Amino acid sequence: MTGRDRLRELLDAVLDEDNRTLTQMAEGAYASPYHFSRVLSRDTGEAPVAMRRRVMLERAAWRIRQGGSVTDAAWEAGYESLEGFSRAFTRAYGHAPSEAATATGTSQRRSTWLPAANGIHFHPPTSLWVHTTEQPMNPLTDQLVRHDLDDTRVLLDLAKGLSEEEFRRIRLPGHEVSSWEGPEESIASILEHHVGTKEVWLAAIEGADLPERPDDPTAADLVARHDDAAARWLAVVRDVDRRGAWDDLLVDALCEPPESFQLGSVIAHVLTYAAHRRQTVRHLLRAAGVDAGDGDPILWLRRERGDHAEDPAEEHGGDQG
Template sequence: MEARDRLRELLDAVLDEEHRTLDDMAGSAYSSPYHFSRQLSRGAGEPPVAMRRRVLLERAAWRLRHGTSVTDAAFEAGYESVEGFSRAFRRAFGCAPSELSGQAAGQTAARGHWLPAPNGIHFHPPTSLWVHTQEQSMNPMAELMLEHDLADTRALLERAKGLSEEDYRHDRLPGHTVLSWDGEEASLAAVLEHQVRSKEVWLAAIEGADMPHSEGDDAASLLARHDRVAPRWLAAVRDIDRRGAWGDTLIDALCDPPESFVLSSVVAHVLTYGAHRRQLARQLLRAAGHDVDQGDPIEWLRGRAGVA
């Protein structure tokens, strides 16, 4: 009983409106930041700063559906700008906060306000917490691979925006193909276009939508396409996991003739060839004389962990 009471004290310290930093939380719980973080991570399986950010985003989603403006939701959740809040919200929920506000709320009511959690601890309206003991969140390794693929693709597209047309479109690997049905990928432009289009096409198949139109393969257009498809792709995979649908079969009517695919194999396919194309893009950048990082998920995770 004492252990449960202490955990509740720690949770209260995390979620108190006045506690914006780890030092604030630890001070309220009469603990050092190190021991506070260690106790909560051990008891709840989630670092305090990450838990606070997640639960406040859940609260923001609930309030947006009930008429709170995006600006008010952003500042209530502790963000210094609407832009920063919108980026974090889109990464978490797979849609812009404006899609949950006002009249749009009725169109998205089927989506809950809970995010994947390792402990079942969630925001419960109007101001309390709910502990869902049966919850199983996505395997952290799978989540890491999905998020790294999207973030690394975006970083490469940002890098490509600064290249000359010659470097971007030069065929440095004539005749090279990654997948036979995709055709030649001899230039950086072709590799990056296929990287983005792969998610567009597979997502259309999963959603039962029409074959998506290619909207331009210059780096700026590809970046815009990526930013549209990335949160939808992440939300779709999380939904597959939430429903336990990894073994379900997809009948892809976009193929001629239609083919069937197991959903888990589709996600594995996208991640496998996505990783290959990202490293191929780096090879082409280096061949054009440009320095580029290794695309290592270890370094990416370290960098992300340093962001409050």
């Protein structure tokens, strides 16, 4: 007799196919939702809904790399829309599910793992793997970067609902965020600079040509550009953190003359101006009669961890336009 493994019972309840909400998980473990969440969070450092969401994405990545369809993987992971799944997958892995690379053996298993301080991961075909030497991304950096990307998407979606006149109306005459980037006087111009900043720095880091930035992009254009840049930006920051490359120097040949930048300062630069632009856009959206919320990272993190989200499919699936 090995005795009762209560933690394993709780984890089994999290990953049971039929348990998609916190209430269902708790019932499967014969516990109240409060007790279930408190014990699992204490013992693993991760809330149940957030753990299920992450492990289900890891399983989806494995399914796709085994030749499964993206649609089937999305359904099995609990997402009610392919768009919601694709967005969550891209945000997590830094590339779209359709671009998942093929690998074999140990490299395949570990290439599907997402950062997790507790080392708990999906292990094919239906098990868990506990990796005891996990090196998670710095949680503050991770939260700052992902909050910026998610909040930007929220604002862009709100901007899509504006008329062209409201989107491009000059509301802050002469307003400049930085002295070298010119005026940002409308919701349209601020969001274009906001998205374009990441595109330019990505080009410098990746050694690519300066990206094309068409005049007068629509809000839908900016959504597409953001979704592409967001995945790449998250992957870059995670790679810098993984390698401990914060002090590495980037020689930016796109500057005239070429200039060197410390990678840590580049990321701090992007986050600083991003926060300013997001809150400025939020203020202008309110002036246009749009409820843009507060953009509070505290509330965002609670949703991310599932503290107030019963159903991960509802939270990250069909309700995102």
